[in-house]
Amino acid sequence: MKAPGKHLLSKLFRNCAEPRGALGRLMLRMMNRGHRRVYAWTFDHCPLADGMRTLDVGCGGGGAILELARRFPAIRADAVDVSEESVAMCRRRVAAADIANPGEIIRGEAGALPMADATYDLAYAIETVYFWPDLVAGLREMLRVLKPGGAAAVAVECADPVASQEWVDLVGRMEVRTPEQIAEAFREAGFADVAFFRQETGRSALCGLHCIVGRKPAGEAA
């Protein structure tokens, strides 16, 4: 039999994949705080400028949008998430922050984005691709909704299937890939100029910060 503390922790962390109910809301608040340095570091590696239109895929509780709006007040930041709880918290946080140019925050799945073709300058996905049923399908969707020449970024902390096992045990349904595997998925989806960045963090189960960035070829509309 599992110790009650461990059981509760596992129940909480199972909400990483798709936050639900009170534990889901708690997890979202924890991520909004715990991922702050991931948001900041990811945006340091993205081609960004004020006035751009961006899409957050798997937005969770909206922490990344608030960081973007702090850096670039005129950005219009749209977001999508499969979880009703995430969408509700993201909407609440964006409304409370009184952002100058708020975007649409809607429910949807990465593999079938409810957004029009060629709409965004940047689409990003932070700490979420582990949970997507099909990574290449999600990246193809990001490519479709980007303007020609636009960029996509995927950021992960778990990037070593062996070292991250302890984290996988806690979170449950989660697929950890190396940055090289994610970069390969970018190429398979049709991205060009795929590059990756890494920063050590000294936490073994979370294997540093990794950001994979690719560009939609300039001649492609959809």
Ligand SMILES: C[S@@+](CC[C@H](N)C(=O)[O-])C[C@H]1O[C@@H](n2cnc3c(N)ncnc32)[C@H](O)[C@@H]1O
């Ligand atoms: C670990 S949280 C990260 C949230 C946020 N990006 C952050 O860093 O704070 C993962 C989020 O991805 C969402 N998600 C999982 N699978 C998804 C999918 N297939 N399509 C869209 N969102 C998904 C979950 O509902 C959850 O809100």
